[in-house]
Amino acid sequence: MKQATARFRRPANGGVRLGRARSAARLLMFVLLLAALVLLTLAVFYYTRNTAQAMEAELCQKMLVSAGQTRNNIDYRFEQVKESASALIGTLYPYLNSDADTAVQLEEYAKIRRALSEQLDKHMITRLRLYVPDEKIYSGQKTTLYSLDPLSSLGENGSVYQKGGVFWHGTHLVSLGISEPTAVVSCAVALKSQADYDKLCGVLFADVSVSQFHEIFAAGSTNHDEMFLADAQGRILAHTDDAHLGETALPPSLMEQVCSLGSGYLLEPDVILAFSRLETTEWYVISSMPRAQVYTMDSGAVNTIVSMWVVACLILFIIAVTAAYSLNLNRTVSRLNAAIHTLDAENGTGNTASCAGRRKGGLITLERDTEQIVRSIAAVVDARYRDRLAISEYQMESLQAQIKPHFLYNTLDVIKWMILDKNPDDSVWMVNALSRYLRMSINKGEAIVPLSDELDLTRTYLGIMQKRFSHQFEVEYDLDQAAMECLIPKLSLQPLVENALLHGILYCDKTEKRLVIRAWRSSRAFGVEIEDNGNGMAPETAQKLTELDIRTSKSYGVANVHKRLDIFGQGKCKFYISAREGIGTCVMIELPVQPHDSD
Numbered sequence: 001m002k003q004a005t006a007r008f009r010r011p012a013n014g015g016v017r018l019g020r021a022r023s024a025a026r027l028l029m030f031v032l033l034l035a036a037l038v039l040l041t042l043a044v045f046y047y048t049r050n051t052a053q054a055m056e057a058e059l060c061q062k063m064l065v066s067a068g069q070t071r072n073n074i075d076y077r078f079e080q081v082k083e084s085a086s087a088l089i090g091t092l093y094p095y096l097n098s099d100a101d102t103a104v105q106l107e108e109y110a111k112i113r114r115a116l117s118e119q120l121d122k123h124m125i126t127r128l129r130l131y132v133p134d135e136k137i138y139s140g141q142k143t144t145l146y147s148l149d150p151l152s153s154l155g156e157n158g159s160v161y162q163k164g165g166v167f168w169h170g171t172h173l174v175s176l177g178i179s180e181p182t183a184v185v186s187c188a189v190a191l192k193s194q195a196d197y198d199k200l201c202g203v204l205f206a207d208v209s210v211s212q213f214h215e216i217f218a219a220g221s222t223n224h225d226e227m228f229l230a231d232a233q234g235r236i237l238a239h240t241d242d243a244h245l246g247e248t249a250l251p252p253s254l255m256e257q258v259c260s261l262g263s264g265y266l267l268e269p270d271v272i273l274a275f276s277r278l279e280t281t282e283w284y285v286i287s288s289m290p291r292a293q294v295y296t297m298d299s300g301a302v303n304t305i306v307s308m309w310v311v312a313c314l315i316l317f318i319i320a321v322t323a324a325y326s327l328n329l330n331r332t333v334s335r336l337n338a339a340i341h342t343l344d345a346e347n348g349t350g351n352t353a354s355c356a357g358r359r360k361g362g363l364i365t366l367e368r369d370t371e372q373i374v375r376s377i378a379a380v381v382d383a384r385y386r387d388r389l390a391i392s393e394y395q396m397e398s399l400q401a402q403i404k405p406h407f408l409y410n411t412l413d414v415i416k417w418m419i420l421d422k423n424p425d426d427s428v429w430m431v432n433a434l435s436r437y438l439r440m441s442i443n444k445g446e447a448i449v450p451l452s453d454e455l456d457l458t459r460t461y462l463g464i465m466q467k468r469f470s471h472q473f474e475v476e477y478d479l480d481q482a483a484m485e486c487l488i489p490k491l492s493l494q495p496l497v498e499n500a501l502l503h504g505i506l507y508c509d510k511t512e513k514r515l516v517i518r519a520w521r522s523s524r525a526f527g528v529e530i531e532d533n534g535n536g537m538a539p540e541t542a543q544k545l546t547e548l549d550i551r552t553s554k555s556y557g558v559a560n561v562h563k564r565l566d567i568f569g570q571g572k573c574k575f576y577i578s579a580r581e582g583i584g585t586c587v588m589i590e591l592p593v594q595p596h597d598s599d
Contacts, residue, residue, distance in 0.1 A: 029320075029324075032319065033316065033319060033320060036315070036316060036319050037316060040312040040315065040316070041312075043312075044312060051304070052294075055294055056267065056272065056291075056294055059272065059289070059294055060265040060267070060272060060274060061265075063225060063265060063272065063274035063287045063289065064263070064264065064265050064274040064276070064287075066220045066221060066222075066225075066227070066274070066287060067220070067227070067263075067274045067275055067276040067285045067286070067287045068263065068276045069220055070216060070217065070219075070220035070221075070227065070276075070285045070287075071263075071276040071277070071278055071279075071285045073216055073219075073220070074213075074216060074229070074278060074285065075278050075279050075280050077123060077124050078168075078187070078278065078280040078281070079280055080123035080124075081123050081124060081125060081187050081206050081208060082166055082187050082189075082206075082280065084119055084122060084123050084125065084206065085125075085166075085187050085188075085189045085204055085206040086166065086189055088115060088116070088119050088128075088204060089130075089189045089191055089202060089204040091115055092112055092115060092130070092202065092204070093191060093201070093202070095108040095111065095112060096132055096133070096136075096191070096201040096202040097193060097194040097195065097201050102137060105136060105137050105138065106137070108138075109137075109138040109141075109145075112130065112138070112145070113144070116128045116130065116144055124208045124209075124212050125206050125207070125208060126182070126184060126207050126208055126209040126212070127144075127174060127184070127205075127207040128144060128204065128205070128206055128207070129144060129145075129146060129174070129204070129205040129207065130144060130145050130146070130202060130203075130204050130205075131145075131146045131147065131148045131151055131202060131203040131204075131205075132145055132146070132147065132148060132201075132202050133147075133148055133193075133200075133201060133202075134147045134148065134149050148200055148202070148203065151203065164190045164191060164192045164200070165189075165190060166187065166188070166189050166190075167187075167188045167189075167190070168185065168186070168187055168188070168280070168281040168283070169185065169186040169187075169188055169205070170185060170231055170235065170237050171183050171184070171185055171210060171235075171236075171237045171238070171245050171246060172184065172185075172186070174207055182209055182211075183209070183210045183211075183242060183245055184207040184208055184209050184210060185207075185208050185210060185237055185238065186205045186206060186207045186208070187205070187206045187208070188203055188204070188205050188206075189203070189204045189206075190202075190203045191203075210237070210238040210239075210242065210245065211242070213229060213238035213239075213240075214240050217238075217239075217240050218240065220285075220287075221240075221287060224289055224293050225287050225288060225289040226240075226287070226288045226289070227240070227285065227286070227287045227288075228240070228244070228249060228285075228286055228288075229283055229284070229285055229286075230249050230250070230255075230283065230284050230286055231282070231283050231284075232255070232259055232282050232283075232284075233248070233252075233255065234248050234249050234250040234251070234252070234254075234255040234258075235247070235248055235249070236248075236249050237283060249286065249288075250273075250286075254266070254268070254273075258273070258275050258284060258286070259284075261275075262276075262277045263275065263276040263277055267291075268291070269291070270290065270291055270292075271288055271289065271290055271291055272288070272289045272290075272291055272294070273286060273287070273288055274286070274287040275287070408438075411430075411434050411437075411464060412434075414430065414464070414468045415427055415430045415431060415434070418430060418468070426467060429467060430464060430467060430468070433460060433463055433464045433467070434464065436460055437457065437460045437461060437464070440453070440456060440457055440460065446490065447489060447490055448487050448488070448489055448490065448568070449487070449488065449489075449490045450484060450485050450486065450487060450488075451483055451484050451485070451486045451487075451488050451519060451526070451528070452484040452485065453490075454488050454490065454491075454492060454493055455477075455479070455484075455493070455517070455519070457490075457491070457493070457494060458493045458494055458497055458517070461494050461497060461498070462475050462497065462515075465498075465501055469506060472506065472513060473501070473505050473506065473513035473514065473515055474512075474513070474514050474515070475514075475515050475516075475517070476514065476515070476516045476517070477516075477517050477518075478516065478517070478518040478519075479517075479518070479519045480519050480520045480521050480526075482521045483519045483520060483521035483526040483527075484519075485596075486521060486526040486591070486593055486594075487594050487596065488528075488565075488568070488591065489564045489565065489568045492561050492564065492565060492589075493517075493528065493530065495557035495558070495560065495561050496530050496557075496558065496561060496587050497515070497517075497530060498557065499557055499558060499587075500515055500530055500531075500532040500534070500585065500587070501515070501532075503534070503535070504532040504533075504534030504535060504536075504584065504585055505532045505533065505534035505535075506534075507535075508534045508535045510533065510534070512533075513532075513533065513534065514532070514533050515530070515531070515532050516529075516530075516531045516532075517529070517530055517531075518531070521593070523593075524592060524593055525590055525591065525592050525593060526590070526591060526593055527574075527588060527589055527590040527591070528588075528589045529586055529587070529588050529589075530586070530587045531584065531585070531586040531587075532584050532585055532586075533583070533584040534584055534585065535581070535582065535584075536579045536580050536581045536582055536583045536584050536585050537579045537581060537585060538579070538581055539579065539580075541579070542577040542578065542579040542585070543577070545558050545559075545577050546558075546562060546575055546576070546577055558577075558587075562575050565589060565591065568591070569591050569592055572591070572592050573589070573590070573591055574588075574589070574590035574591075575587075575588075575589055575590075576588040
């Protein structure tokens, strides 16, 4: 009877323990689901906020680049207008200072008309107005020639021009023939009288119709932003919609920030502004966009956020299903354990410890196997990383080895011609310089060197080239000493300097040939710029020279250097070539700062 009672009670006690285990499992599942919900909500919130900030920052950079490009376009055109106006009034200066009689003045009038008509419609010039002394018989022509006396009555503040020089005049209306008055901006060139320096002998206005800015703004802006030209007071001088001309685009407090910065962007509560100041005058190219418009432009980011919420809900569902399955599995395991316990009790073995040992042993085996898998995966990942690093170092050393014979062949060729020219002193100097260069580049046996060492190599090379070409060019250095200890692959600058000499300044027609080398450093990066004032090149050609593929690049040296720098910077190298035909070329390199033990 006692045995039967005991056998009846044990399942009851096991049921109580099983019920408590189920309650604890349900509580644990609820806590896990709540924690997962909180974590996923926080993750989506921070992602949404960071995505919005990243979208705004990227948009600001794009708007700033567009404003800068538009400013360069307008600056170039304004410079052409100013040069044309200055050259024209210089041509007319003898006529304006002459005291000729009526017959000669009539001849002057014909020559002036012909000179003005030849410059019309060039470089955006819509109309030319010449203000001459009142004693000239053609001062009352009032089509292209006007008297100086009523200059101030035209609303153009004639007293400003009494100082002489070049002035830019904001938007105003002028009549072009019988048509309606047209809004223009003007470049005014005022010249002093040769006889009386306190008086003016003439003022030439080169008028540019503001409608010509429509195409410029359309090319630099998108469908979402608004671009216009404004003066230092915020008044709109040119706009794609002429109805806004003369309006105050920005409040005085905001315009003060724009004027103090010169170029940059501002994130206001309701609007994003990107602006860039012209070099020819104190005017600003401003790009404006409502801040709310940012989130309608990038539908991909919005879709990503929605997708993240869907994924979060799906993850919660999977966690709930997994928890339910785990609970059901625990129930099954508990029943099996209870059954094993009952069988052990019925058999009289009482071997409950062996059952617990088997359960514990199973967990230990699973933990051991899991740790082994993690160690194996970590070993595979580490081995793969080391293999990729070894491949990258081999590629960089191979590319660097290709540079050395290239420079050596060119230098030996220079020495050969010096010897053939029977110039022993310069030949000996060149051999010593080459020997010094090779000692600096080879003896240390290091593929990665401080920037100061690389600049020493470059100085030696430039000394050789200056000797060879009889100091036809000058070299200037603008170096930040904080960048001197930054690491860079050896022989990275010499090929770029060689390109600047051979394809830039040595064979151009300019009398003053100059090469400038700059170096700077910030907290996380440093950069080097190599600029020459030589022949330059088309922007499309400069873009092709930045190709990383050595096999397809037309400039082996530039592509070689770019590839080595990209390997060294682990994909974070920035390599730019900026050039204009007839102006010059600038190669810009930016690399992350690396500690000296990273190589």
